[in-house]
Amino acid sequence: MTDTVRIVQLYPVELGITGDRGNVRALQVRLERAGVPVDVVRVGIGEALPADADIIVLGNGPLSAMRIVADDLRARAAELEKFVEAGRSLFAIGASAELLSEGVDLLDGEILDGLGLFPFRVARTRDRNVGYIIADAPFGRVIGFEDHASRWTLGPQAEAAGTVVAGKGSFSLDGAAGEIVRRGESYASNVQGPALPLNPQWSDAILTAVTARRGIAWSAGDAHTHLNEYADGARAAIEHLVHSKDFSTIGL
Amino acid sequence: MMTGAPQARSAGIRYVFPVLAGKLARFATRLRGGGSAFPGYLTNRLAPTLLPTLAGQFRYGVVFVLGSNGKTTTTHMISEVLRAHGLTVFTNPTGANLPQGVTSALLADATLTGRIRADVAVLEIDEGYAADLADRLSPSVILSLNVQVDQLYRFYETERVADMMLEASKRATGHVIVNRDDPYLSKIDTSAMRGEVSFFGVSPELVAASAHGLANAADTRSGNAGILDHDAFAEVVSARGRDVVVRVDGVDAEITLPARGLHYAADAAAALTVASRVLGPDFTVESAAKGFAQMAPAYGRGEVIPLRRDPAGEQVEFVMFKNAPSLQMNLDALEGAPERALIAIDEGTPDVSWLYDVDFDVVKRIDVVTGEKAYQLALSLEHAGVEIGVVEPDMEKAVALMRALEPAASGRQTWFVNYELMMIGRRLLGHGDQEIARR
Numbered sequence: 001m002t003d004t005v006r007i008v009q010l011y012p013v014e015l016g017i018t019g020d021r022g023n024v025r026a027l028q029v030r031l032e033r034a035g036v037p038v039d040v041v042r043v044g045i046g047e048a049l050p051a052d053a054d055i056i057v058l059g060n061g062p063l064s065a066m067r068i069v070a071d072d073l074r075a076r077a078a079e080l081e082k083f084v085e086a087g088r089s090l091f092a093i094g095a096s097a098e099l100l101s102e103g104v105d106l107l108d109g110e111i112l113d114g115l116g117l118f119p120f121r122v123a124r125t126r127d128r129n130v131g132y133i134i135a136d137a138p139f140g141r142v143i144g145f146e147d148h149a150s151r152w153t154l155g156p157q158a159e160a161a162g163t164v165v166a167g168k169g170s171f172s173l174d175g176a177a178g179e180i181v182r183r184g185e186s187y188a189s190n191v192q193g194p195a196l197p198l199n200p201q202w203s204d205a206i207l208t209a210v211t212a213r214r215g216i217a218w219s220a221g222d223a224h225t226h227l228n229e230y231a232d233g234a235r236a237a238i239e240h241l242v243h244s245k246d247f248s249t250i251g252l
Numbered sequence: 253m254m255t256g257a258p259q260a261r262s263a264g265i266r267y268v269f270p271v272l273a274g275k276l277a278r279f280a281t282r283l284r285g286g287g288s289a290f291p292g293y294l295t296n297r298l299a300p301t302l303l304p305t306l307a308g309q310f311r312y313g314v315v316f317v318l319g320s321n322g323k324t325t326t327t328h329m330i331s332e333v334l335r336a337h338g339l340t341v342f343t344n345p346t347g348a349n350l351p352q353g354v355t356s357a358l359l360a361d362a363t364l365t366g367r368i369r370a371d372v373a374v375l376e377i378d379e380g381y382a383a384d385l386a387d388r389l390s391p392s393v394i395l396s397l398n399v400q401v402d403q404l405y406r407f408y409e410t411e412r413v414a415d416m417m418l419e420a421s422k423r424a425t426g427h428v429i430v431n432r433d434d435p436y437l438s439k440i441d442t443s444a445m446r447g448e449v450s451f452f453g454v455s456p457e458l459v460a461a462s463a464h465g466l467a468n469a470a471d472t473r474s475g476n477a478g479i480l481d482h483d484a485f486a487e488v489v490s491a492r493g494r495d496v497v498v499r500v501d502g503v504d505a506e507i508t509l510p511a512r513g514l515h516y517a518a519d520a521a522a523a524l525t526v527a528s529r530v531l532g533p534d535f536t537v538e539s540a541a542k543g544f545a546q547m548a549p550a551y552g553r554g555e556v557i558p559l560r561r562d563p564a565g566e567q568v569e570f571v572m573f574k575n576a577p578s579l580q581m582n583l584d585a586l587e588g589a590p591e592r593a594l595i596a597i598d599e600g601t602p603d604v605s606w607l608y609d610v611d612f613d614v615v616k617r618i619d620v621v622t623g624e625k626a627y628q629l630a631l632s633l634e635h636a637g638v639e640i641g642v643v644e645p646d647m648e649k650a651v652a653l654m655r656a657l658e659p660a661a662s663g664r665q666t667w668f669v670n671y672e673l674m675m676i677g678r679r680l681l682g683h684g685d686q687e688i689a690r691r
């Protein structure tokens with residue numbers, strides 16, 4: 001029992017529009033196939049976060065959903081700050097990443113206050129970034145799909161984790177485009193796909209940190225062959241598409 | 253540039269040149285095997301009043317069918333039910349649901365002087381263009397089927413799709429018909445509508461008994477994620493496989509659906525509401541049932557095709573899906589795990605994140621995973637615990653692999669496909685890609 005890893009999906013109903021359950025599933029399946037028991041807890045508005053959560057996964061949703069969860073999320077600010085500060089793992093995509101930033105400047109001038117968990121600010125834009133994205137990160141090449149109308153401006157302490165190789169990305173980085181902001185073992189990004197099934201090396205970076213902190217023996221092995229093989233195939237197909245001459249992202 | 257053109261809605265000699273030009277362009281693009289948008293564009297440029305003129309000639313008016321899922325099937329259902337009541341129906345071919353496509357389809361049926369001979373037009377319309385087309389075609393009835401998480405890369409936010417449907421609905425001159433079981437649509441502001449609002453739905457008992465309900469998008473805007481209660485003009489009260497009973501204005505219609513699935517039953521209730529509103533007192537449940545009986549399965553919806561060109565041999569059942577809700581509803585309607593299965597998605601569906609929202613529990617094994625998205629599909633199935641035979645992105649090779657399998661005891665394979673790969677699959681099985689089975 002003590003070896004059970006607890007994964008929380010926060011606001012699965014409101015912020016789960018881009019298959020975000022898949023990020024939970026990837027972490028869960030990779031642990032279970034190595035024999036590590038997993039407990040997945042779905043936490044909604046007004047429900048308590050389990051005190052012993054190891055990983056918190058948050059997903060994407062429309063602006064209306066951001067407004068609906070915003071107060072509840074802000075009420076958890078201190079708890080989440082402690083969680084991230086303690087080096088636990090949090091994984092936020094899209095709308096949830098925006099809410100965990102310092103704030104979101106909407107097109108009509110309205111400001112949506114963030115939790116300040118990550119040191120960046122979001123500006124919603126008229127232009128939308130849609131298509132495949134490839135970014136190189138210390139834990140490997142990240143491949144996925146981006147679909148967001150926002151630009152992030154990183155604060156001085158922000159740690160950018162990925163340099164964009166193809167696609168638009170979420171922010172500027174040394175004259176190029178960047179993707180993924182990291183703080184300790186927590187990540188904020190706009191990579192959909194969902195990101196973790198498509199990027200086993202990113203999943204494993206998270207799981208290595210979690211299991212090391214918990215003192216649980218874990219490693220990817222034969223039981224992960226299919227998962228890795230299909231991810232490789234999917235990644236190769238996307239890279240091939242992106243690099244083929246006549247590929248023009250999405251016909252909008 | 254044609255602002256001086258008369259606005260009268262009568263057809264006449266001034267349309268001969270634009271209609272002829274459009275028809276010639278249509279002929280030319282067909283020879284090239286190209287799309288059908290250009291002729292419509294050309295004609296709209298040459299005679300902007302032609303479209304309203306054509307639309308104004310339908311004695312029973314123009315019906316718009318909107319929705320994230322089920323437009324084609326429901327358009328087909330409405331058309332057949334109206335035909336069974338003796339009406340001549342004009343309808344647009346599948347996929348020709350953008351303005352230029354609709355114009356092009358109308359053009360094909362129009363005489364050179366801009367006359368059209370049908371009693372009613374039943375048109376599936378893309379949500380993004382519904383209000384614009386309503387301004388030009390003045391529909392008498394606008395039906396909105398459902399709002400589902402779909403095409404986010406195009407519409408960004410699901411609630412915008414609901415707003416587009418309801419905004420267009422304001423333009424219906426006679427009737428607005430919406431899904432009572434759709435969270436966003438159930439919150440329609442009836443006072444903002446010119447037309448009378450009617451609801452259709454599925455009985456709460458049937459929804460509760462369905463593994464994943466009706467899979468419409470939750471309302472993340474109003475604070476009430478669920479539906480508002482409304483009495484349904486037409487309600488599905490019983491569903492057994494393809495046999496369903498829909499209570500229409502107090503009278504039971506016993507009908508046979510083109511394919512299994514509660515979503516098709518809901519579409520049928522929608523179609524019956526439309527037909528009843530269009531026909532008024534001339535509507536009968538007996539004729540309606542006849543309409544459903546005459547309905548050849550639309551492509552990919554319960555259609556069965558021989559696997560090896562032998563009509564007496566093993567068959568392929570096509571199950572078509574376009575998004576998570578339609579795939580889920582089709583899976584929920586399966587009678588047990590399929591014995592032999594293929595699943596396919598092509599690059600026309602760029603973001604397949606939604607695959608992880610589908611509950612694949614009922615499918616134990618997929619023999620061949622194919623299409624340009626084969627590996628992404630396989631990845632999601634592997635995460636769902638579904639056993640996979642082979643991943644083969646090439647559809648032609650995939651079909652060969654399915655043909656090489658030992659024959660199923662059930663005599664049937666199940667192929668889950670998106671629209672484009674369904675057409676390719678049919679062709680590979682020797683069923684050419686003739687136009688959709690709509691008259």
Ligand SMILES: [Zn+2]
Nearest residue numbers: 226227634640
């Ligand atoms: Zn496997």
